[in-house]
Amino acid sequence: MGDILSRRKLIKSSLAAVASASGLGVAGYLASRYGLIPPDHGGIYGIGKTITYASQRLLIPQHSLAREFNRTEISKFAPVVGEPPTDETYQQLSAKSFRDWRLKIDGLVTRPSSFSLEELKRFPSRSQITNHICEQGWSFIAEWIGVSLSYILDLVGVLPQAKYVVVLPYENGDPPQSWWESIDMVDARHPQTLVAYGMNGPDLPIRHGAPVRLKVPRQMGYKNVKYLHSIIVTDTVKNIGKGVGGANVEDGYSWFAGI
Ligand SMILES: Nc1nc2c(c(=O)[nH]1)N[C@H]1C(S)=C(S)[C@@H](COP(=O)(O)O)O[C@H]1N2
Ligand SMILES: [Mo]
Helix, strand or coil, X not given: CHHHHHHHHHHHHHHXXXXXXXXXXXXXXXXHXXXXXXXXXXXXXXXXXXXXXXXXXXXXXXXXXXXXXXXXHCCCCCCCCCCCCCCHHHHHHHXXXXXXCEEEEEECECCCEEEEHHHHHHCCCEEEEEEEECCCCCEEEEEEEEEEHHHHHHHHCECCCCCEEEEEECCECCXXXXXXXXXXXXXXXXXXXXXXXXXXXXXXXXXXCCCCEEECCCECHHHXXXXXXXXXXXXXXXXXXXXXXXXXXXXXXXXXXXC
């Protein structure tokens, strides 16, 4: 009896050792071969996070689509997370229906630019009815209308060394906090990734992120930054905040929140 138990233990622990050793090997291999180390990899490659991110990127076709729904399936009720920005500039812009608001885009681009809401609305529009899934365990189906982030990236001309798109919102809370996030170029270029200015209709309600928000339906709720202020294209997020790729990542959430 004792023998069996200890043998099991031995098998278990050697399996664990093999798993973590090969995990290290796989992570290290993927790292050098494909440059697929997420910004929040932490100490010795954050093996779990690296494997999740790398295997998603290697195994799932890059442009596989999040499921889309019919209009009849749109949820009657859409929960809200987060207060509108307390930022004074935001309040003033909002009071004038965002007529003076502009979305700035710079970083590793050939033509740093800024676009008004009206300009964004004149670009080819895209819409999708997708499920918004929050890490807190709820979801709702809504239609999002906007311009594809890829279209905007083409307008400004992304340089080949770009690796991430960072989205910065107006700040909220006391003390002011920024719900900034970053995504890789695969998600930035994904056909369903929108800079959305409409929700279930032509406008985006303040509580859902007016004037525009990011909609990245293949990732969890918190990556879908509301109240956009600006976008930065970069090859590293090390110099932003704590260097892990997002405010929520600093709070312990995974940078890659693929669903
Ligand atoms: N600027 C900003 N963006 C944000 C948040 C926030 O508080 N501030 N909350 C996030 C979270 S956790 C979720 S689930 C969704 C919620 O979007 P909704 O309020 O439109 O349902 O927005 C995300 N984007
Ligand atoms: Mo969320």
